[in-house]
Amino acid sequence: MRIGTVNTLLLAGAIVGACIATPLARTGQARAAEDLTVRAERIADDQVETLGDGYDAEIDRHRHLIYISALDDSHLRETMALLRDFHDAYGRTMGDFEMPWNITVVLPTAGDFAELVPRENCAGWYYPRGRRLIALDRGQVLLHEFTHALHDAHVGGAAQPLWVREGLATLFEASTITPGGLEPFVYYDVRTVQQAVVRGRSVPLGELLADDRRVFTERTALAYAQVHYVMYYLHQRDRLKDFWRRLQDKPAADPQGIKAVSRLLPGDIDRIDHAWREWVLKLRPAEGLYLRHLAMLGVRVEDDDDGAAITELVSDGPADRANRLHVGDVITTFNGRRIADADALYEVLGHLRAMQTIEIVVLRHGRAKTVRQALGAPKLRK
Ligand SMILES: [Zn+2]
Secondary structure (H helix, E strand, O other), X not given: OOOOOOOHHHHHHHHHHHOOOOHHHHHHHHHHHHHHHHHHHHHHHHHHHXXXXXXXXXXXXXXXXXXXXXXXXXXXXXHHHHXXXXXXXXXXXXXXXXXXXXXXXXXXXXXXXXXXXXXXXXXXEEEOOOOEEEEOOOOHHHHHHXXXXXXXXXXXXXOOXXXXXXXXXXXXXXXXXXXXXXXXXXXXXXXXXXHHHHOOOOOOHHXXXXXXXXXHHHOHHHHHHHHHHXXXXXXXXXXXXXXXXXXXXXXOOOOOXXXXXXXXXXXXHHHHHHHHHHHHHOOOOOOOHHHHOEOEOOEEEEEEOOEEEEEEEOOOOHHXXXXXXXXXXXXXXXXXXEOOOHHHHHHHHXXXXXXXXXXXXXXXXOEEEEEEEEOXXXXXXX
């Protein structure tokens, strides 16, 4: 799905990149960036018009990221800062690259998301054709899909092995942004791999790499988890950048990257698999990770005859910053669900994701009022 998008901007970028030292080229580069910004403004206008009321656009001109957002301002700023830092950290980890095109990041309401991405159990998606990322989530799903978007731009839309694409996305979605780049941590999916290894049911490395599409179709959860820790293994051994370079250098001779892996790690592919299995059994998930997914509203509530009454807005929490819910409001409907009491609200919140924008019906001074509110993510410990 990443093949065949020939783009004049990409070609211009490649030519300019090759002769970056001359003043003429610098002018050309500046012009290409300007063209991208002009296009970005047009895309932003179109998208806001299509999505309608309640959407704002922002452009990160430096990174060619267009944001189309239903979030309130503070959430949008936070998300832009997150993706800005993630983009830059990706460059430090994988090698800086010139963004050859605009990427549109759509952060819609829950209702619009269901229409834009008609898929079950999905909180985000990257469409390489339109270079458009649509996400409800500000946690790992957003970072997973954003890694796909960066990776796609990094290789100029060239076809990449599935295991490499998903391996990088699963690696970086579970990482911390540090001055050195993206620092991955061990996540709970390591249990899936470890259980398979203990039972002798893990997919042999040679098979996983050579026939990744089949493995991803037949053993989806295990495939994602296994490629995550294959990438982690390369990263831990400081081989990730080298692997990447080799894969880009000789795509025809080594389309699946098997030779690249074999050359960078000792032994043949079976020995590498053996060493990898021993290594993976020793990994333990980092602490405090469960917080990442959770949606946070930032209110305290108590039971009320009509629903859940707000008694306090947590200082600097999502509700406090958006300033749309007030102490004394009684929440009666939350994201389309009737709320009978305080427990019902916590129950509904437990199934939602960070950054989702939802509609809340409250009784304020006895009158029903609909409020649009984005859910935040709890602060990470790291
Ligand atoms: Zn993916």
